[in-house]
Amino acid sequence: MSDLSRNLAVVRERMAGAAARVGRDPAQITLLAVTKVFPASTIREAYEFGLREFGENYVQEFETKAPEVADLADARFHLIGHLQSNKARRAAELFQVIQTVDSPKLARRLNESGARLDVMIEVKLSGEEAKSGAEPAALGELIAAVRACSNLNLRGLMTMPPWSDDPEASRPYFRRLRELAGQHGLPELSMGMSHDLETAIEEGATCVRVGTALFGRRKKA
Numbered sequence: 001m002s003d004l005s006r007n008l009a010v011v012r013e014r015m016a017g018a019a020a021r022v023g024r025d026p027a028q029i030t031l032l033a034v035t036k037v038f039p040a041s042t043i044r045e046a047y048e049f050g051l052r053e054f055g056e057n058y059v060q061e062f063e064t065k066a067p068e069v070a071d072l073a074d075a076r077f078h079l080i081g082h083l084q085s086n087k088a089r090r091a092a093e094l095f096q097v098i099q100t101v102d103s104p105k106l107a108r109r110l111n112e113s114g115a116r117l118d119v120m121i122e123v124k125l126s127g128e129e130a131k132s133g134a135e136p137a138a139l140g141e142l143i144a145a146v147r148a149c150s151n152l153n154l155r156g157l158m159t160m161p162p163w164s165d166d167p168e169a170s171r172p173y174f175r176r177l178r179e180l181a182g183q184h185g186l187p188e189l190s191m192g193m194s195h196d197l198e199t200a201i202e203e204g205a206t207c208v209r210v211g212t213a214l215f216g217r218r219k220k221a
């Protein structure tokens with residue numbers, strides 16, 4: 001058995017365990033395979049094991065990998081890293097889902113590209129300076145701006161809590177994201193990574209973004 005097939009079995013098991021604890025159907029939770037820094041061959045291998053949703057952080061990095069995975073017709077690629085509006089047009093050509101919309105300007109730029117896109121709004125729930133995402137107070141206005149974009153299909157909210165070894169530290173952030181999504185009538189929640197995916201699923205995640213637990217430690221990009 002390859003490392004990936006073993007790791008995938010463990011991740012699926014963890015997802016199923018968390019879903020069972022809160023009476024959810026694990027089939028309703030998307031496993032987004034985060035392949036940043038890894039080569040296109042890693043995407044192909046994961047595809048062979050049945051994965052269809054892939055997360056990448058950088059437009060430029062995926063630009064070089066995209067031609068090598070263009071034949072994987074039913075694969076979907078999600079941008080999960082910060083997107084500058086001057087790269088919106090290129091991102092709209094490369095990705096099917098943009099999870100990191102964080103301003104009305106970026107939404108308009110994506111819309112103007114003409115591609116039909118599923119989008120999520122990234123919400124910044126901690127005070128960390130380095131983090132991107134929309135402030136919760138700006139969410140109402142941003143949601144209205146995205147909904148006014150006819151090429152964008154707003155699916156939900158995404159967040160990334162401050163790093164902690166303790167998965168319980170993420171729980172209040174996940175809970176807050178679920179409350180915000182509920183207030184705005186948004187069905188999807190992208191939250192939870194390798195170390196805290198169980199907590200995220202217990203709090204309602206519909207998409208967990210998993211890199212390390214599937215592919216091993218990343219070398220620094």
Ligand SMILES: *Cc1c(COP(=O)(O)O)cnc(C)c1O
Binds near residue numbers: 034080193210211212
């Ligand atoms: C890298 C990354 C992940 C995956 O993190 P792991 O800890 O490797 O599972 C998930 N979400 C975002 C936004 C990331 O940048």
